[in-house]
Amino acid sequence: MSDTHILVERPEAQPGVMVIRFNRPEKKNAITSAMYSRMTAALHEANEDEAVRAVAFLGTEGCFSAGNDMGDFLAYAMSGSKEPPAAAVFIKALAVAEKPLVSGVDGLAIGIGTTLNLHCDMTVASSRSLFKTPFVDLALVPEAASSLLAPKVIGHQRAFAMLAAGEGFSAQDALDAGLIWKIVEADAVEAETLSLAAALAKKPPQALKIARDLVRGPREAVLARIDEELVHFSAQLRSAEARAAFEAFMRR
Numbered sequence: 001m002s003d004t005h006i007l008v009e010r011p012e013a014q015p016g017v018m019v020i021r022f023n024r025p026e027k028k029n030a031i032t033s034a035m036y037s038r039m040t041a042a043l044h045e046a047n048e049d050e051a052v053r054a055v056a057f058l059g060t061e062g063c064f065s066a067g068n069d070m071g072d073f074l075a076y077a078m079s080g081s082k083e084p085p086a087a088a089v090f091i092k093a094l095a096v097a098e099k100p101l102v103s104g105v106d107g108l109a110i111g112i113g114t115t116l117n118l119h120c121d122m123t124v125a126s127s128r129s130l131f132k133t134p135f136v137d138l139a140l141v142p143e144a145a146s147s148l149l150a151p152k153v154i155g156h157q158r159a160f161a162m163l164a165a166g167e168g169f170s171a172q173d174a175l176d177a178g179l180i181w182k183i184v185e186a187d188a189v190e191a192e193t194l195s196l197a198a199a200l201a202k203k204p205p206q207a208l209k210i211a212r213d214l215v216r217g218p219r220e221a222v223l224a225r226i227d228e229e230l231v232h233f234s235a236q237l238r239s240a241e242a243r244a245a246f247e248a249f250m251r252r
């Protein structure tokens, strides 16, 4: 990976905030294994560094992320690797992240670009955003504990529409469903997200941590569901039907 595909920054104007930015706009911020590993390292760093009080995920103009890199999906499926994919390691780090997580979505939020937000505490999105998880269309299954968290957050029917039927959710749909905190103009997403993170970073950290832990609840069930999903996800990733779907995308 170019080391600019994930930018990890500590903006001076927002003390206490760590920004993790998808920065591969030429590929719609599709996430490679190396990018997952960089984000995992950043989340560990945030956990361990008292100076980090909040973490903000951001993308680029018009695109949060197009999800997992299709070429990486295909390479992993062909490799026969027994190692857990870097995506799974990142997802677990996300699930146990200790600092408040906020995200700013402008435009495309596909696959993990959507499910990542289920682990965020507050998400700001532009009205042109699209949340979509075409897992089943790619012969895959839901990941990131979305099969547990989405029904809880948005209810069964919407979760099924999103995770199984692959229906896209506009920003308004996402707001109505309780998937995001608020909608702002596209050119305000970044400033609003950073200001939200900065405000959280100013709060008494111990009280905020306790409040967050209480609101989020125990993580054991989330981690167990990530593992359960992973068994199916890994098997499906290697299936002929998934390979055909990835190859069809690569051939377009």
Ligand code: COA
Pocket: 026, 027, 028, 030, 031, 066, 067, 068, 069, 070, 071, 108, 110, 111, 112, 133, 134, 135, 138
């Ligand atoms: N993995 C790898 N490359 C991707 C990608 C992905 N998930 N999403 C987009 N890209 C690449 C495209 O291949 C293209 O590269 P190229 O210019 O070298 O050909 C570039 O990003 C621009 O994408 P393009 O498809 O031309 O843009 P678009 O605006 O017409 O469509 C999407 C954007 C996101 C709707 C479309 O790219 C798409 O469906 N991507 C796959 C999303 C997905 O299914 N992710 C996995 C979810 S589990």
